[in-house]
Amino acid sequence: MDKDTSIHDLTPRRKLAFEFDEEKEEELLGNGGSERLINERHSIISEEKIPKIGMEFDDEEAAYTFYNEYAKVVGFSIRKHALRRDNKGTIIDRIFCCPCQGHRQKDKRDVHVKSHRPETRNGCLAMMRIDGRCTGKYKVVSFVASHNGHDLVSPTKTHFLRSHRSITAALASQADDLDSS
Numbered sequence: 001m002d003k004d005t006s007i008h009d010l011t012p013r014r015k016l017a018f019e020f021d022e023e024k025e026e027e028l029l030g031n032g033g034s035e036r037l038i039n040e041r042h043s044i045i046s047e048e049k050i051p052k053i054g055m056e057f058d059d060e061e062a063a064y065t066f067y068n069e070y071a072k073v074v075g076f077s078i079r080k081h082a083l084r085r086d087n088k089g090t091i092i093d094r095i096f097c098c099p100c101q102g103h104r105q106k107d108k109r110d111v112h113v114k115s116h117r118p119e120t121r122n123g124c125l126a127m128m129r130i131d132g133r134c135t136g137k138y139k140v141v142s143f144v145a146s147h148n149g150h151d152l153v154s155p156t157k158t159h160f161l162r163s164h165r166s167i168t169a170a171l172a173s174q175a176d177d178l179d180s181s
């Protein structure tokens with residue numbers, strides 16, 4: 001695979017950063033239950049790394065990073081979902097969820113859609129929700145640990161998942177911002 005990369009390697013390959021390998025992600029996530037696995041993986045994480053209601057973060061980004069690190073150990077990828085802002089534009093409420101959350105809308109695999117994604121959404125409810133209204137900090141107000149409809153990825157393979165790829169994590173996060181605002 002690397003045999004003819006010598007020339008191309010001289011050219012910056014920035015575009016690659018946007019090309020998430022979603023088929024790979026789908027293959028990794030697979031299908032099947034994961035409750036047993038969740039418990040198993042929780043048992044190897046220290047308590048303070050597992051989200052809990054009432055946990056506080058200085059800002060939304062810190063909450064994202066925390067949940068993403070948790071997800072990396074447990075074996076899934078995260079994305080930013082719904083958000084609400086106050087009239088000054090400050091985020092007051094944000095949900096981070098599993099990429100398997102929700103269902104694809106019908107006809108989204110239209111040929112005119114440039115980068116259509118394989119169906120990886122299957123209604124998974126895993127999420128962490130933060131609220132910044134009360135104390136100026138962002139507090140975890142709900143957390144769903146279990147994933148439904150898909151397996152977890154082995155922690156040794158989570159670096160293949162979108163939110164854990166070091167080059168793409170920031171971009172993934174930005175893309176989600178655009179998606180959900």
Ligand SMILES: [Zn+2]
Pocket residue numbers: 076098099100101124125126146147148150
């Ligand atoms: Zn999930």
